[in-house]
Amino acid sequence: MGTKKPKSRHNSSGNRPRNGASRSKPNNTGARNNDLRTYSIPDYRLEHPDFTVRQRIEKDRHGAEHVHYEVEGDLNAPVPPIRDSKYLDKQQSIEIYRYMLLNRKMEVALENLYKQGKVVGGVYFGLGQEACSCASAYALDKDDWFAPMIRNQGSLLVRGFGASVTMMQYMAKADSPTKGRDGTSHFGDIKKNNMVSPISMLGDLIPVMSGVALGARLQGRNLAVMTYIGDGGQSTGVTYEGINFAAVQNLGLVLFVESNLWAYSTPSEMQYRCKDLAERAIGYGIPGVIVDGTDACQVYDAAHEAVERAHRGEGPTLIEAKMMRMKGHAIHDAASYVPKSMFDFWKKRDPIVRFENYLVKEKKWLTPKENQDLIAEVERIIEEEREIAVNSPMPTPESAEGGVFCEDGCHEIKPKYGMPKVKKGIGGFKQTEAAVHLK
Numbered sequence: 467m468g469t470k471k472p473k474s475r476h477n478s479s480g481n482r483p484r485n486g487a488s489r490s491k492p493n494n495t496g497a498r499n500n501d502l503r504t505y506s507i508p509d510y511r512l513e514h515p516d517f518t519v520r521q522r523i524e525k526d527r528h529g530a531e532h533v534h535y536e537v538e539g540d541l542n543a544p545v546p547p548i549r550d551s552k553y554l555d556k557q558q559s560i561e562i563y564r565y566m567l568l569n570r571k572m573e574v575a576l577e578n579l580y581k582q583g584k585v586v587g588g589v590y591f592g593l594g595q596e597a598c599s600c601a602s603a604y605a606l607d608k609d610d611w612f613a614p615m616i617r618n619q620g621s622l623l624v625r626g627f628g629a630s631v632t633m634m635q636y637m638a639k640a641d642s643p644t645k646g647r648d649g650t651s652h653f654g655d656i657k658k659n660n661m662v663s664p665i666s667m668l669g670d671l672i673p674v675m676s677g678v679a680l681g682a683r684l685q686g687r688n689l690a691v692m693t694y695i696g697d698g699g700q701s702t703g704v705t706y707e708g709i710n711f712a713a714v715q716n717l718g719l720v721l722f723v724e725s726n727l728w729a730y731s732t733p734s735e736m737q738y739r740c741k742d743l744a745e746r747a748i749g750y751g752i753p754g755v756i757v758d759g760t761d762a763c764q765v766y767d768a769a770h771e772a773v774e775r776a777h778r779g780e781g782p783t784l785i786e787a788k789m790m791r792m793k794g795h796a797i798h799d800a801a802s803y804v805p806k807s808m809f810d811f812w813k814k815r816d817p818i819v820r821f822e823n824y825l826v827k828e829k830k831w832l833t834p835k836e837n838q839d840l841i842a843e844v845e846r847i848i849e850e851e852r853e854i855a856v857n858s859p860m861p862t863p864e865s866a867e868g869g870v871f872c873e874d875g876c877h878e879i880k881p882k883y884g885m886p887k888v889k890k891g892i893g894g895f896k897q898t899e900a901a902v903h904l905k
């Protein structure tokens with residue numbers, strides 16, 4: 467982690483072949499068809515779930531319309547194996563598994579805290595998405611930056627935030643990063659853990675993270691900047707603007723598109739018309755990759771390759787992680803609109819159960835006893851973290867007006883990696899002619 471990376475091979479845009487577009491091959495008459503372009507989207511998956519969700523509207527006897535969803539397709543397909551990683555060794559694989567367990571058990575603890583009335587506001591879950599959050603963040607170097615969204619509480623654990631931090635935040639405690647000013651995850655850390663705060667407006671983190679990469683480059687560093695966007699959130703205009711900017715500037719954005727089939731109660735069929743969201747990468751002129759988001763090895767490999775690419779200064783990568791949001795949008799949402807058979811299909815693809823099986827039974831990297839000890843250790847840690855969080859005081863009423871608006875010097879932001887390297891100009895500005903406005 468944090469080793470020196472080779473300098474960028476591409477310091478500006480436009481001087482490399484467009485990604486994915488291969489020259490057309492001669493057709494069978496021997497002539498070249500220059501109009502024919504082919505693009506490739508690598509797909510790491512070992513299965514391609516094949517089903518469609520359709521909306522049905524039915525009227526009741528009073529004429530009132532009721533919307534529900536039905537799913538069609540092969541929901542009995544066998545569960546695929548975990549794909550061996552090209553990069554992860556035994557110790558790293560176990561470490562990712564441990565983070566996934568922490569992620570899951572922390573969220574169970576949060577659900578219980580909510581039911582005990584200790585949480586202020588709602589709770590968001592990444593159930594079924596732990597491999598995506600944990601294995602992606604694990605691929606970052608210490609100096610790289612990340613920006614989680616609501617389901618990436620696992621990424622926070624990997625990047626050094628204890629479970630008590632997230633718990634205190636949800637309980638609006640005085641010792642939480644926002645000192646009780648926010649009930650969810652809107653906090654960042656620009657000093658130690660290189661984290662940009664989640665932004666609620668979906669997509670807005672993408673240009674912000676691109677800006678972080680640009681800022682670092684001006685200070686002489688090619689960093690990877692990782693963030694996440696949902697299948698719903700990727701429809702926003704700012705997503706396009708942010709990725710396009712990163713693409714033309716060759717910025718090291720590593721964007722995970724969390725394709726979890728639902729955005730609130732909207733199925734992905736009603737969100738976009740392309741087959742796979744990774745195809746959007748073709749339009750941006752950047753590499754796009756598809757992974758099974760429930761397979762930690764696939765997530766890690768794609769993230770690792772994207773991070774390495776970012777460090778070489780070769781620009782952004784879009785990684786579509788296919789999985790399923792295994793709970794409602796947040797704790798208030800029972801997700802009754804989701805066909806039950808979809809939950810059943812993805813439950814069999816539980817990222818933790820499958821990875822556990824892989825490590826214990828297939829690889830034999832953990833004995834059953836070692837696995838039980840690891841689970842017990844994670845449970846003990848979560849209990850300790852829960853105690854810390856519960857015992858933290860609530861903020862005092864007198865403190866309410868502090869820390870909301872910036873005070874003098876409270877957020878001094880200095881260049882982190884050095885002074886911006888700006889070319890010195892020779893002479894003054896060129897006199898330009900007055901603009902002519904054509905109507």
Ligand SMILES: Cc1ncc(C[n+]2csc(CCOP(=O)(O)OP(=O)(O)O)c2C)c(N)n1
Pocket residue numbers: 617666667668669695696697698699700702724726728729730791795
């Ligand atoms: C620009 C914008 N529009 C709408 C919302 C409200 N909103 C918050 S989360 C959400 C659904 C997001 O779905 P998706 O992007 O698929 O992420 P998931 O919840 O599935 O992880 C919506 C519509 C928002 N926060 N920002």
Ligand SMILES: [Mg+2]
Pocket residue numbers: 696697698724725726727728729730791
């Ligand atoms: Mg979604």
